[in-house]
Amino acid sequence: MKKFWLALLFILLLAAILTVGLTFTFLYKHRKEAKEVKHGEIIWTFHLEHEDLKLKGTLEDILNVDILKTIEYEVGGNKASVRSVVREFGDLTLTGWMHLFKQPLRVKKITVGKAQIEVVKVVPIAGFTVFNKEGNPDFVTLWHDDSFHHYSVEGELLTVGAFPFAKGDESKHPDRLELPKEVKEDTEMALPEHREEVPMPHEEVRPKEEKVEVIVESKKEELVVPAVPVPEKKVRRVGALVVDLDLASKSEVGAPFKYKDGDDEITITRTTFNVIYEKWTFTLTKQRAVVPYIKYEGEEVDVGCSGVLELAVFVGRVNLPLLASFREAGRIKSFAHRGKNAWQHVHAPVVDVDTLDDIYCFLKQIVIFDFSKQSGQYKVGAFEVHVTETVGAEPFEKFKSFKHTIFKTNDEGGLVAASAKVHKYKFFKVNFNGLNADDSVTTATAFFWDGDLTKPLMIRLLVNNTYLNYVGHKDYELEPKAALLQARLERFNYLVNRVVTINLAKQMPYDFKGGVLGTGEEHVAVRIEENSPMEHFRKCVHTHAAARNAEFFKIIGFLGEEYLTFENRDVSQVEAYFLKGHLERPLLFSMKGHFHTHHYHLESGKFVKKDLIFDDVLYTLKHLAYHTFTYLTLDFNRFSSYHFSGESAFPRHRHAHVIVRRNEEPSEFVRTTHTLEKRHGEITNFFVLALKGADIVLKDQVVSSVDAYYVKRHLDDPIAINFKGAANRLYVATKNGFEQKDSIILSNLEKVMRRAAHDKLKLVYLQLHRTSSYYDEHLDGLSVKVEDKTDELDIDEFKMYVHAFPESSDVRFLLKEAYFDPKVDTLVDLNKAVVIFDRNEVPVLVSLIDLEGNALHFKHDGDNKWSKVRPLDMRQFLIKGNQESAEKSALFQPQPGDIHLTGLYPY
Structure with a gap:
């Protein structure tokens, strides 16, 4: 029983471990996928209805859209513009980007990875909206089947109708924003085609007279009738308390001020609220619920509240009351000042700067320009501002502009163009300085670099029929000269957005314009890496040289490569790879960013965006060097045809470009000839990019063919290489590597090769017929000493x-002009050879001895043939040879003596 419980416990423990392991695996995978979604592209695939499809060039009526794009793009022949969206819902600020398509989309299905969104009612829609949270995509809002649907970025349905964060609150609904939805049939969502009246950089321009256009307002504002002022002798309601703004205006910030109203003592406390506003708090010494009466400029007004426990009034400049906030039990009532002590009930549970700005603008008849609005219209006080993108021949290349035009409601209820002084210039929550607030402005046009529509670099104001251009960011200054606008825009674009022009040909630091300013400014640093990734190449790394935010920058263009298109993403560096003999333009350059690397190949004189071939930088460079300048990699270890990269033709490649032919003359050497044949049988000149099997540094020269020489049985190491072309270059192996020699020595090829064979392979040519020392150390690289040991032979x-020579791994026999290879592979450290001559002074027996005393014996078989002989057979061989020699001697010669081999080679 005990064993049963132990077994059960073990099984439960194992199950728990597996459960925990699977859980962590799932969480890790989920986090990894989430991370990839966050930083990579997120593709939504829109399947369009076929019948009414207007697009051309699509594949099976499918559009693959990257929903993270924040700049204009084109997909499947349909152009899409991207517009920012900003809306506040209480404490929450909702931001995002609308994708608006020129041709409406008739969507029948959307796929996101494995998720699928089915559309029942197919209607044309203008686009969709992606909302952000802390800079990352949060959810996507899409109109289909007669309502707004909200999906996660992975395509999971979150809610229908109100936003996902609304929790059922219908006031937080997409209908409150002008988001893309259903459009009428045959509607083309094109941007306005009129262009902004902007001066060219070399001229000043006066604006044309504006036509007054009446626009009938589509919605009537719900008005709350202001409370009626109280007559002087009218009795107040029970619990009344006068909130005396006239007395409060005499107090100071930080110094509490007290006054009495009947039996009540009230303390006024003034505090600053967001720099330009103040909050006046009215506190009773003896707390009670009150009925507030607001007194301003001598008049009292009953706003209709009762049971108020806390009283506060928000005030603008020159003590102008803006908003009264009264807290009753369980709720707050707010009243906006509409002038002359008239107050209107408004919904403002949380008071923020935007609320006060709107009331202040209404009272002062001024306006706020918010350049985060890039389409549609927005209301400020008594005005409505319409926003249009200026489309046409902009004088400032790479910049976009958005025109904000002021309108006001006339007596007939329509909208007419107007002008007003400006309370603020801002982008969302960021206020701008340096612009004259006293100017009466008709239009304000904000200019952005088209790669970042969040930082206006120039603001153009139309003031009294004159254009005023303010340049900068956050802090602007007036630029009166139109001719300087282009240069100043470009400089601020660099300072604000870290935008530079890359000069790929530069190999030293240069300015943000690509080195054309001539000022000596160094905004882009260039680091040179020689022989990277291999000999003959040079890598130049372009990085941002400024100390501030040095890591990442953006690229506005490439000098001299204006046709090139690319995405405006943060880049950490640009790597340009050059062939050393051609430093005018790189063969390849790569843009590296946070989570992306894009490569551009030089093809037919232009750069083309492509992936690396086989994901290999080196192979890609070899490919480009061959197809652009005919550079080859030669491999002297190959004896059959191969690819221009030096690799085998198969299986990775389909063609062999380098043809290898083999010639084995003279007999002791092997010669191979390498030629380039782009077409079969047609030899083409080429340049040498790299050599395999030979450590030779070859300068650029045109080559027609290459001969490589080898010693037989040593085909893995060439001993001489001859590059043929307009001028031949011969390289011969020495003890210190290959050295260039005068090609005239090829006339004595045999001697040159034998010397190279010794230097490269430690191979010794033994001259068996020599009876004295031979070879010269200086001329031949070695010396062979010969000693006569006949007196020790006893024959x-x-x-x-005895021939003594330096340690060698191989030998060859030379008998005068005759050559023989004894093939002594089993011995590796030879240093002696014993040669025995017969009575006719002809070598008949050779013994090769290594450092350890091991020996191989060879006997002469005639006709320059040698064969191995065993030590035991050597005596018989010598006796037989001696007898044959004796028979050839004179008839009366004495008989041969005895032969004794008792101590064979005591060396």
């Missing part, structure tokens, strides 16, 4: 010579 009429 009559035979002679013995």
